[in-house]
Amino acid sequence: MIYKPFGRHEVNVSSVGMGTYYDPLWIVTSRIGLGRGWAEKLRALREGLQGGMNLIDTAEIYGSEPLVREAIKDYPRDQLFIATKVWSNHLRREALIRALEGSLRRLGLSYVDLYQVHFPNPRVPISETMGAMEEMVEKGKIRFIGISNFSLKQTEEAVHSLKKYELASIQINYSLSHREPERDLIPYCQREGIAVLAYYPLAHGKLSLMGEKLKPLTEKYGKTPSQLALNWLASKPNVFPIPRASRSEHVRENLGAVGWEMSDQDRKELEKITGDGG
Numbered sequence: 694m695i696y697k698p699f700g701r702h703e704v705n706v707s708s709v710g711m712g713t714y715y716d717p718l719w720i721v722t723s724r725i726g727l728g729r730g731w732a733e734k735l736r737a738l739r740e741g742l743q744g745g746m747n748l749i750d751t752a753e754i755y756g757s758e759p760l761v762r763e764a765i766k767d768y769p770r771d772q773l774f775i776a777t778k779v780w781s782n783h784l785r786r787e788a789l790i791r792a793l794e795g796s797l798r799r800l801g802l803s804y805v806d807l808y809q810v811h812f813p814n815p816r817v818p819i820s821e822t823m824g825a826m827e828e829m830v831e832k833g834k835i836r837f838i839g840i841s842n843f844s845l846k847q848t849e850e851a852v853h854s855l856k857k858y859e860l861a862s863i864q865i866n867y868s869l870s871h872r873e874p875e876r877d878l879i880p881y882c883q884r885e886g887i888a889v890l891a892y893y894p895l896a897h898g899k900l901s902l903m904g905e906k907l908k909p910l911t912e913k914y915g916k917t918p919s920q921l922a923l924n925w926l927a928s929k930p931n932v933f934p935i936p937r938a939s940r941s942e943h944v945r946e947n948l949g950a951v952g953w954e955m956s957d958q959d960r961k962e963l964e965k966i967t968g969d970g971g
């Protein structure tokens with residue numbers, strides 16, 4: 694595994710992480726302790742951890758925090774980078790603090806490495822949310838503050854409303870099939886040293902199915918379409934793809950997405966092929 698600093702921070706985060714949003718049925722069944730495919734998902738997460746993926750992304754609404762707790766329980770805390778999110782109806786100060794306590798309890802942790810605002814809520818001033826986040830950093834319950842699904846304007850507002858700490862990251866839909874953030878958000882984040890967590894990095898698995906079109910590149914590098922798509926993201930500074938893989942064989946494949954390089958020309962070719970058909 695290759696590790697990169699996170700934002701401007703000297704912490705080593707695996708350049709490919711693991712997402713843990715499964716599906717609506719999982720969310721419902723996990724609430725009553727019957728998460729569908731629990732054992733298989735657990736095996737997959739452990740496979741990733743064993744291979745060196747220390748970044749795991751979850752959220753209070755995913756129903757996967759207890760699964761993450763089980764997966765990480767035997768790992769030294771300082772080697773993990775656990776990210777969770779607060780839902781948009783919990784962005785008032787007291788609600789955020791309660792939501793964080795709930796996430797920590799379900800994760801079995803005393804702090805999370807990254808706490809992210811899942812979606813902006815125009816009814817709550819961002820300064821109140823960021824103030825509560827900073828308080829929680831002071832209390833040692835959060836290491837880094839992040840946001841998700843914010844526009845450039847909303848990101849700038851979040852940055853400016855923080856008084857003591859910097860915004861560490863933003864989580865957005867970003868992949869070969871969705872490059873729209875490259876217009877303004879990504880350049881802004883690169884300038885400001887804000888890490889980008891790329892969700893839907895495989896476009897829900899759609900990019901994984903482009904074997905025929907990508908044959909010249911998959912054969913040249915001896916890599917699969919998923920590995921090409923994740924490598925394209927992970928080799929960018931400060932960009933961390935977080936593919937979800939419920940199956941161990943997918944995690945094993947995703948572990949092989951880094952540690953090798955594509956030429957600039959091949960990266961462009963990959964963009965052209967997936968842009969045309971993606």
Ligand SMILES: NC(=O)c1ccc[n+]([C@@H]2O[C@H](COP(=O)([O-])OP(=O)(O)OC[C@H]3O[C@@H](n4cnc5c(N)ncnc54)[C@H](OP(=O)(O)O)[C@@H]3O)[C@@H](O)[C@H]2O)c1
Binds near residue numbers: 942
């Ligand atoms: N912040 C937000 O609002 C937001 C929104 C959406 C997602 N997210 C985060 O981003 C994560 C990833 O998003 P996503 O799961 O929707 O999309 P994704 O990672 O682009 O695609 C996941 C799909 O790809 C499959 N897959 C994974 N590795 C593969 C491989 N090597 N070969 C073939 N197929 C492979 C998975 O199958 P299996 O699961 O069967 O292995 C799953 O069906 C989520 O889990 C969540 O943590 C955040």
